[in-house]
Amino acid sequence: MTTLALTHVFIAPASDLTNPLIVAQSAESVDEATPAMVRRYAGGRDRMMRTPGRTSSVSVSFPFMDRTTYLSLLDLAGQVVLFRDQRQRRIWGVLANVTATEFNARDLLESVSFTLTSVTVNEAV
Amino acid sequence: MSVTVAADLTAAERTALIEGHGVWVDAGCELLDADDNLLVDISADLVADGSSVDWSETNTIHGTCTIVVSRELNWGAHRVRPYMLLSSDGATWYRWDLGVFLLTTPQRRADITPVTYSVAGFDKLDILNTPLGRSFSVAATDPILTVVTTLINAAGEDRVGMDMTAATTTGLARVFSIADNWTTLTVVNDLLASIGYFPLWVDRTGVYRSMPYQAPAERATVWPYSTASTTTTVTDDRTLTADFYAAANQIVGVNDDPGQGSVPVEGTGIYTATNAADGPTSIAERGGRITRRVITGSYASQAALVAAVTQELDAEKRVTNLLEMSVSPNPVHGHLDVVAYTDPDLGISGRYLVTGWSLPLDGSDMRLSLRGV
Numbered sequence: 001m002t003t004l005a006l007t008h009v010f011i012a013p014a015s016d017l018t019n020p021l022i023v024a025q026s027a028e029s030v031d032e033a034t035p036a037m038v039r040r041y042a043g044g045r046d047r048m049m050r051t052p053g054r055t056s057s058v059s060v061s062f063p064f065m066d067r068t069t070y071l072s073l074l075d076l077a078g079q080v081v082l083f084r085d086q087r088q089r090r091i092w093g094v095l096a097n098v099t100a101t102e103f104n105a106r107d108l109l110e111s112v113s114f115t116l117t118s119v120t121v122n123e124a125v
Numbered sequence: 126m127s128v129t130v131a132a133d134l135t136a137a138e139r140t141a142l143i144e145g146h147g148v149w150v151d152a153g154c155e156l157l158d159a160d161d162n163l164l165v166d167i168s169a170d171l172v173a174d175g176s177s178v179d180w181s182e183t184n185t186i187h188g189t190c191t192i193v194v195s196r197e198l199n200w201g202a203h204r205v206r207p208y209m210l211l212s213s214d215g216a217t218w219y220r221w222d223l224g225v226f227l228l229t230t231p232q233r234r235a236d237i238t239p240v241t242y243s244v245a246g247f248d249k250l251d252i253l254n255t256p257l258g259r260s261f262s263v264a265a266t267d268p269i270l271t272v273v274t275t276l277i278n279a280a281g282e283d284r285v286g287m288d289m290t291a292a293t294t295t296g297l298a299r300v301f302s303i304a305d306n307w308t309t310l311t312v313v314n315d316l317l318a319s320i321g322y323f324p325l326w327v328d329r330t331g332v333y334r335s336m337p338y339q340a341p342a343e344r345a346t347v348w349p350y351s352t353a354s355t356t357t358t359v360t361d362d363r364t365l366t367a368d369f370y371a372a373a374n375q376i377v378g379v380n381d382d383p384g385q386g387s388v389p390v391e392g393t394g395i396y397t398a399t400n401a402a403d404g405p406t407s408i409a410e411r412g413g414r415i416t417r418r419v420i421t422g423s424y425a426s427q428a429a430l431v432a433a434v435t436q437e438l439d440a441e442k443r444v445t446n447l448l449e450m451s452v453s454p455n456p457v458h459g460h461l462d463v464v465a466y467t468d469p470d471l472g473i474s475g476r477y478l479v480t481g482w483s484l485p486l487d488g489s490d491m492r493l494s495l496r497g498v
Binding site: 041 | 146147148149150151352355358360361363453454470487
């Protein structure tokens with residue numbers, strides 16, 4: 001058996017999958033939110049009201065990133081992208097909340113992160 | 126996930142679903158052609174947040190909706206049929222259609238991608254709410270319900286479901302002159318009133334309906350709401366208005382039947398009833414203030430006039446309770462609804478006419494406007 005070990009993540013805009021941004025391996029944390037809430041009614045009755053589906057978001061962070069890559073990442077902000085992580089998971093989502101810390105190196109940024117909120121994409125043709 | 130029409134639920138199952146400890150709420154929308162035939166389900170493009178269906182008992186057009194969609198429709202020709210789905214487990218869903226609506230002017234939001242439209246819709250009474258464009262006459266022998274159905278058919282609508290149990294099937298000979306700018310809807314409602322029928326409405330499936338008038342106090346209740354119930358769906362957001370300020374404490378009835386042949390005077394063609402000291406709307410309780418109302422009509426006799434005036438004053442003696450409140454989504458509500466309502470905190474219990482409701486499609490609590498009957 002051949003095991004393919006990916007060392008980079010792959011981020012491509014849904015509008016052009018042939019032009020991916022490839023960045024060195026990252027850290028990820030996943031947040032799965034269920035749209036359920038408890039509402040209070042007369043007499044203190046608490047009931048669950050929920051809507052279907054689940055909101056999934058991935059926070060991706062990089063210890064360092066060169067400025068050119070960072071600017072490319074900013075260009076993807078607010079777009080639907082296809083994200084593939086180093087474990088080959090495919091996630092379609094909206095890339096947002098890009099943050100970074102400037103430090104004493106002209107071409108590098110540290111603690112770069114973004115969030116990817118998954119969207120429903122039908123790949124059937 | 127399975128979807129079943131809500132009509133398949135028994136009353137107990139429906140209550141258990143809507144009042145259960147946990148409710149799943151979803152909504153959808155279907156696109157229909159000009160004959161109410163299904164074109165496509167556009168639920169995937171429906172933005173539930175901001176979409177709602179609203180109902181008013183008293184408006185000319187009873188049903189309205191606001192639909193937010195992320196696709197362009199043929200706004201001038203397409204109809205939409207929003208629906209609500211409820212489930213107790215997220216697997217088996219029950220569907221309530223919420224009416225058939227014609228779309229009006231869409232508003233496109235510039236700040237949202239993909240392109241999103243917010244569009245208001247009116248129920249199918251809107252089709253009839255256009256000038257008749259001609260004079261129209263009805264003979265005294267014409268069966269009114271047949272005439273009404275013909276008028277609706279002439280407007281291109283053939284889904285009519287009249288209650289045909291009218292005690293009186295014919296009215297007076299009438300001429301609706303083009304000079305008086307009658308609409309098809311006002312002619313229809315005038316004719317229906319002449320035989321004691323409710324004004325026309327369109328039900329949740331898109332069928333035009335009317336039936337013999339029935340006082341709210343005589344109608345079956347569609348739902349029991351109680352803040353004291355352990356399964357209550359009523360929120361703390363509720364406001365009671367005791368509307369006694371404008372209640373009349375003196376009613377003057379005038380018989381304007383031209384057949385009477387003489388100028389009406391008190392005792393012959395006029396009857397005045399006064400509430401001097403009975404209850405909070407009385408002249409005494411209002412500090413001597415007289416709030417007078419004049420009612421006119423054609424009465425067969427002075428006794429009939431006295432009865433009508435007495436009935437009117439009796440109603441005015443009862444303080445009208447107006448209630449605004451929120452409840453969890455309850456798509457059971459429709460037209461001419463009467464509910465039972467008990468609220469120990471507000472000190473009220475009785476039957477209430479639902480004068481309006483607003484059902485958001487995003488699962489938020491719905492608004493009810495009630496009036497005591």
